[in-house]
Amino acid sequence: MNHGTEVLLGLFVVFVGAQIGAEIAQRLRLPAVVGEIAAGCILGPSLVGWVTIAEPFESLAEIGAVFLLFSVGLETRLEDLKKVGRVSALVGVLGVILPFVLGAAWARLSGFSTAKAAFVAAAFVATSAGITARVLQDMGALQRTESRVILGAAVIDDILAMLLLGVVTALQGGEGVNLLNLMLVLLQAIGFVALIVLVGTTVMRRSSPLLEVPVNPLSPLTISLAICLGLAVAASYLGLAAIIGAFLAGMAAAETRQRHTLEKQMHSITALIVPFFFVVTGAKVNLSVFGSLSVIGTLLIVTVLAIVGKLLGCGAAALPLGRKSALIVGMGMVPRGEVGIIVASLGWQAGVFTETTYAIIIAMSLLTSVVAPPALGALLAREAAQ
Amino acid sequence: MNHGTEVLLGLFVVFVGAQIGAEIAQRLRLPAVVGEIAAGCILGPSLVGWVTIAEPFESLAEIGAVFLLFSVGLETRLEDLKKVGRVSALVGVLGVILPFVLGAAWARLSGFSTAKAAFVAAAFVATSAGITARVLQDMGALQRTESRVILGAAVIDDILAMLLLGVVTALQGGEGVNLLNLMLVLLQAIGFVALIVLVGTTVMRRSSPLLEVPVNPLSPLTISLAICLGLAVAASYLGLAAIIGAFLAGMAAAETRQRHTLEKQMHSITALIVPFFFVVTGAKVNLSVFGSLSVIGTLLIVTVLAIVGKLLGCGAAALPLGRKSALIVGMGMVPRGEVGIIVASLGWQAGVFTETTYAIIIAMSLLTSVVAPPALGALLAREAAQ
Numbered sequence: 001m002n003h004g005t006e007v008l009l010g011l012f013v014v015f016v017g018a019q020i021g022a023e024i025a026q027r028l029r030l031p032a033v034v035g036e037i038a039a040g041c042i043l044g045p046s047l048v049g050w051v052t053i054a055e056p057f058e059s060l061a062e063i064g065a066v067f068l069l070f071s072v073g074l075e076t077r078l079e080d081l082k083k084v085g086r087v088s089a090l091v092g093v094l095g096v097i098l099p100f101v102l103g104a105a106w107a108r109l110s111g112f113s114t115a116k117a118a119f120v121a122a123a124f125v126a127t128s129a130g131i132t133a134r135v136l137q138d139m140g141a142l143q144r145t146e147s148r149v150i151l152g153a154a155v156i157d158d159i160l161a162m163l164l165l166g167v168v169t170a171l172q173g174g175e176g177v178n179l180l181n182l183m184l185v186l187l188q189a190i191g192f193v194a195l196i197v198l199v200g201t202t203v204m205r206r207s208s209p210l211l212e213v214p215v216n217p218l219s220p221l222t223i224s225l226a227i228c229l230g231l232a233v234a235a236s237y238l239g240l241a242a243i244i245g246a247f248l249a250g251m252a253a254a255e256t257r258q259r260h261t262l263e264k265q266m267h268s269i270t271a272l273i274v275p276f277f278f279v280v281t282g283a284k285v286n287l288s289v290f291g292s293l294s295v296i297g298t299l300l301i302v303t304v305l306a307i308v309g310k311l312l313g314c315g316a317a318a319l320p321l322g323r324k325s326a327l328i329v330g331m332g333m334v335p336r337g338e339v340g341i342i343v344a345s346l347g348w349q350a351g352v353f354t355e356t357t358y359a360i361i362i363a364m365s366l367l368t369s370v371v372a373p374p375a376l377g378a379l380l381a382r383e384a385a386q
Numbered sequence: 387m388n389h390g391t392e393v394l395l396g397l398f399v400v401f402v403g404a405q406i407g408a409e410i411a412q413r414l415r416l417p418a419v420v421g422e423i424a425a426g427c428i429l430g431p432s433l434v435g436w437v438t439i440a441e442p443f444e445s446l447a448e449i450g451a452v453f454l455l456f457s458v459g460l461e462t463r464l465e466d467l468k469k470v471g472r473v474s475a476l477v478g479v480l481g482v483i484l485p486f487v488l489g490a491a492w493a494r495l496s497g498f499s500t501a502k503a504a505f506v507a508a509a510f511v512a513t514s515a516g517i518t519a520r521v522l523q524d525m526g527a528l529q530r531t532e533s534r535v536i537l538g539a540a541v542i543d544d545i546l547a548m549l550l551l552g553v554v555t556a557l558q559g560g561e562g563v564n565l566l567n568l569m570l571v572l573l574q575a576i577g578f579v580a581l582i583v584l585v586g587t588t589v590m591r592r593s594s595p596l597l598e599v600p601v602n603p604l605s606p607l608t609i610s611l612a613i614c615l616g617l618a619v620a621a622s623y624l625g626l627a628a629i630i631g632a633f634l635a636g637m638a639a640a641e642t643r644q645r646h647t648l649e650k651q652m653h654s655i656t657a658l659i660v661p662f663f664f665v666v667t668g669a670k671v672n673l674s675v676f677g678s679l680s681v682i683g684t685l686l687i688v689t690v691l692a693i694v695g696k697l698l699g700c701g702a703a704a705l706p707l708g709r710k711s712a713l714i715v716g717m718g719m720v721p722r723g724e725v726g727i728i729v730a731s732l733g734w735q736a737g738v739f740t741e742t743t744y745a746i747i748i749a750m751s752l753l754t755s756v757v758a759p760p761a762l763g764a765l766l767a768r769e770a771a772q
Contacts (some may be wrong), residue, residue, distance in 0.1 A: 004735065005622040007445050008452070012615040019608050056445035059393050066394070221657055222405050229398040236391040265654035271608055272655055349390065 010057060013050050017043050018275030031131045031369050033338065036275055037362065040282020051283045057276065062242070064270075064277030065342050069243040070228045071266040072338070073250020074259060076155050078201050088149050090317035092156030095333050099124040099309030100164065106305055110298075118168045119343070119352045123361045124306050126161035126339030127154050128369065132332045135373045139380045146325050149318060150332040159197075161339055162247055163189050165346070166240035172350050192238055193248060196231065200252040208256040220258040221265045227253065241346055281345050281362065289359045299360050303367045310334045328379050334372040340365040396443060399436050403429050404661030417517045417755050419664055419724065423748065426668020437669045443662065448628070450656075450663030451728050455629040456614045457652040458724070459636020460645060462541050464587050474535050476703035478542030481719050485510040485695030486550065492691055496684075504554045505729070505738045509747045510692050512547035512725030513540050514755065518718045521759045525766045532711050535704060536718040545583075547725055548633055549575050551732070552626035558736050578624055579634060582617065586638040594642040606644040607651045613639065627732055667731050667748065675745045685746050689753045696720045714765050720758040726751040 017039040025035025043051040051057065103121030112120060132154070136147045166189035228249040235245030253262055289295055315330030344361040347353040353361070403425040411421025429437040437443065489507030498506060518540070522533045552575035614635040621631030639648055675681055701716030730747040733739040739747070 002622075004448055004628065005619065007448065008615060008619045008622055008628055011449065012612070012619050015608075015615055016612050019612060056442035059442035059446075062390055062393065063397065221654060222401075225658055226398070226402050226405060229394060229401055233391065233394045233398050236388075236394055242390065242394055265657075268607060268651035268654040269658055271651075272611055 007056060010051065013043060014057065014276055014279045015272075017051075018279050021279075022275075029373070031128075031335070031373070033128075033131075033278055033341075034366055034369060036278035037282035037285075037341070037366060040279035041285050041287055042282075043279065044283025044285065046285065046287045051279060053280065053284055057280050060273065060276040061280035061345075062277075064273045064275070065243050065345070066228065066232050066246040067266070067270055068274045068277060068338060069247040069342070070224075070250040070253075071263070071270050072158065073247040073252075074254050074263055074266060076158065076247075076251050077254050078197065078251065080152065080155065085152070087318060087320060088152030089156055091149055091153035091314045091329060091333065092160065094317040095127065095153060095157055095310055095314040096125050096160045096164070098313030099306060102305045102309045106302065115168075115171045116352050118171060119347050119350075120357065120361070122161070122164050122168045123340050123343040123347070123365070124309060124336075125157070125164060126336060126343070127157045127310065127333045128335045128338055128340070131335040131369050131373065132376065135376050136332070136380075139377060141380050145321060146318075146328045146332065149321070149329050153314065153329075153333065157333070158247070158339065159193070162241075162244045163193055165343060166192070166235075166244050169241050169346065169350070170238075172352060188238060189240060189244075192235065192240060193244070196248040196252055200248065201255040204252040205255040208258065220256065220262060224249070224253045224256075224262055241342075243342055277345075278341075281341055284345070284348060285359045285362050286355050287359075289356050290363075295356060295360065299363050299367075302360055302364045303371075306336065306364055306368055307334050307371065324379075324383060328376065328383070331372055331376045331379055334375075335369040336365040393442060396437065399429060400443065400662055400665045401658075403437075404665050407665075408661075415759070417514075417721070417759070419517075419727075420752055420755055422661055422664035423668035423671075423727070423752060426665035427671050427673055428668075429665065430669025430671065432671065432673040437665060439666065439670055443666050446659065446662040447666035447731075448663075450659045450661070451629050451731070452614065452618050452632040453652070453656055454660045454663060454724060455633040455728070456610075456636040456639075457649070457656050458544065459633040459638075460640050460649055460652060462544065462633075462637050463640050464583065464637065466538065466541065471538070473704060473706060474538030475542055477535055477539035477700045477715060477719065478546060480703040481513065481539060481543055481696055481700040482511050482546045482550070484699030485692060488691045488695045492688065501554075501557045502738050504557060505733050505736075506743065506747070508547070508550050508554045509726050509729040509733070509751070510695060510722075511543070511550060512722060512729070513543045513696065513719045514721045514724055514726070517721040517755050517759065518762065521762050522718070522766075525763060527766050531707060532704075532714045532718065535707070535715050539700065539703075539715070539719065543719070544633070544725065545579070548627075548630045549579055551729060552578070552621075552630050555627050555732065555736070556624075558738060574624060575626060575630075578621065578626060579630070582634040582638055586634065587641040590638040591641040594644065606642065606648060610635070610639045610642075610648055627728075629728055663731075664727070667727055670731070670734060671745045671748050672741050673745075675742050676749075681742060681746065685749050685753075688746055689750045689757075692722065692750055692754055693720050693757065710765075710769060714762065714769070717758055717762045717765055720761075721755040722751040726754075 018036045021035030021037075021039030022032035023035070025032055025038070040051065042048055045052060100121045103124030104117050107117035107120040108114070132150055133142075136142050136150070141147055167186050170188065228246050231245035231249040232242040233245070235248075236242040253259065256262070290299070310333045311327075311330040314333040315326040318326040318329035321329070341362060344353065344358055344365065347361070348358045404422045407421030407423075407425030408418035409421070411418055411424070426437065428434055431438060486507045489510030490503050493503035493506040494500070518536055519528075522528050522536070527533055553572055556574065614632050617631035617635040618628040619631070621634075622628040639645065642648070676685070696719045697713075697716040700719040701712045704712040704715035707715070727748060730739065730744055730751065733747070734744045
């Protein structure tokens with residue numbers, strides 16, 4: 001079998017595996033990502049061995065993550081951010097701080113250096129709004145106050161997580177953690193984010209008409225894709241994660257009047273390419289790690305910390321809405337998804353995580369996403385029945 | 387710069403280079419592919435050296451070719467094939483035979499073995515309907531008899547070219563050319579094509595409602611992409627070109643009632659991924675080859691043969707429409723594009739073509755596409771003025 005055929009066969013196996021995994025997960029009322037990652041675990045070297053971690057799959061996975069975050073950014077509007085109000089902002093901020101502190105404390109106690117512990121903790125932070133939004137939609141609860149607070153907070157949470165990821169990535173430079181260094185990295189990350197969020201969005205909004213180059217009906221898409229790749233490279237050069245650039249490019253593109261068309265077009269592209277990210281992510285998990293009771297114990301501790309961090313942090317911030325609503329908001333913020341998994345795979349690439357840490361963080365992200373939807377559904381149903 | 391950043395930078399350079407090339411070409415009223423390949427020639431190792439021929443770009447180029455041919459297939463309807471009538475069928479068939487014979491004769495005289503000469507000749511065959519369709523559209527001439535004949539013939543031409551490509555690819559097995567072998571290969575190619583064209587299209591037409599899996603709005607797209615990859619692998623296993631499988635998968639998907647949605651969705655995907663095919667194709671051209679007068683002489687001979695083959699072959703078949711119309715039909719069939727270029731890159735991969743042959747065939751494909759549109763435009767304008 002020649003190289004070309006082998007690559008095509010690999011693409012076919014990954015793509016079909018992802019679809020079957022997603023379909024099974026959705027029939028079990030679990031998020032599709034859970035199924036795609038599980039497909040990767042099964043097809044990967046630690047079990048069946050049909051998917052190997054080599055080129056071009058590594059690069060396709062990275063491209064998948066970049067376009068995934070671009071499309072997440074595309075659904076993040078500056079205007080909505082301004083509207084979410086104090087409660088949402090507080091939920092977002094506390095929901096980042098508490099899980100980060102708990103994660104960092106656990107990682108430090110487990111023997112990670114400060115810089116590495118910060119990276120591990122970053123994986124505790126980001127809520128996957130997509131999973132919660134899906135549950136709220138299924139329960140017909142999107143118009144409730146709690147839902148608006150959750151979705152607003154998730155956006156702030158995403159931006160803070162990106163900022164944090166930028167800082168912890170840059171910290172791995174190896175020069176050690178001193179206060180000056182930390183401040184420089186933080187300033188650089190904030191500067192890059194602020195530049196694009198403030199200047200970039202305005203430029204895109206104003207240049208909206210220019211995107212319609214007459215000869216080429218696909219111009220808004222191709223120009224946006226070019227900007228996405230360009231900012232991903234720029235972020236990467238600055239020592240930030242490439243996906244931060246992609247996310248910000250998405251936010252800037254969300255300000256154009258072509259955003260709805262872009263969202264639709266991105267759906268086709270992400271349908272093709274994002275499965276590669278999740279399957280390769282799953283394939284990297286060495287399942288044999290979970291043969292040890294102590295690792296399973298660690299996984300349970302980490303998962304409980306991740307759940308408690310969001311429940312308490314977000315719940316406390318949402319207390320003004322009443323205790324029941326605070327519980328709903330807290331539970332709605334529990335699922336970690338794409339972003340937590342991306343942090344894990346960046347940590348793997350940077351050599352920060354051991355095989356075991358990587359497997360635990362992926363499993364934790366999946367567990368929070370599996371546990372939260374039924375719990376949130378039960379809370380909402382109890383509310384409705386009263 | 388780490389590997390991830392380097393890959394992203396490469397993606398950015400290729401993608402932006404392709405867009406700029408396409409834009410410049412279109413402003414010069416040339417087909418966009420001409421600009422994308424030219425961008426590749428400039429960015430490639432023989433000039434600027436910003437694009438190298440390595441993973442993941444090789445694989446992205448291959449994926450690009452696969453999805454390009456899938457979307458060409460998606461615009462090819464069995465029903466239209468049945469409607470085109472005798473003249474179109476004859477134009478298609480003669481327009482394949484004469485260029486093939488001329489190409490093979492030239493290649494044999496230039497010292498290629500029979501099997502290699504057949505491969506070279508296959509690159510003379512396929513008309514790029516897209517380029518001609520664009521010219522006809524720009525001139526408001528799509529409803530003319532000649533236009534219908536051309537577009538019908540282009541479909542037949544595409545299928546014959548695919549069949550021929552299957553045969554010549556399989557012939558490179560090295561067992562030499564004997565009649566039995568040739569018949570087996572031909573039967574295998576015809577069998578595969580017939581199976582999918584006849585059985586596959588019917589299956590797709592009937593299973594159209596099944597494509598709407600309720601939970602996932604993207605199902606028709608993801609299922610079609612999976613079928614595309616699967617048939618590409620199957621074709622590749624049979625020793626045919628992978629793109630033949632992709633083309634046939636497209637033809638089968640064109641029979642579903644979701645074809646218009648699929649076409650739109652494929653536009654987004656091809657906008658992202660097809661530029662990689664053309665830029666990498668251009669990057670493989672060693673421009674220094676054209677430093678020799680004898681190579682330029684060969685290029686001119688080959689280009690003239692390619693033009694004469696279509697003009698005479700298709701023109702003779704279209705004579706029943708009158709001499710002027712026959713000339714328009716012949717000129718409309720002259721542009722070689724995507725398919726000719728794909729044959730060249732397959733020949734490169736298979737080690738059939740030398741660097742010089744590859745460069746000449748790419749340049750010939752480009753020249754026919756550059757020469758034909760203005761000539762066709764002039765013929766149509768002269769007709770209209772009379």
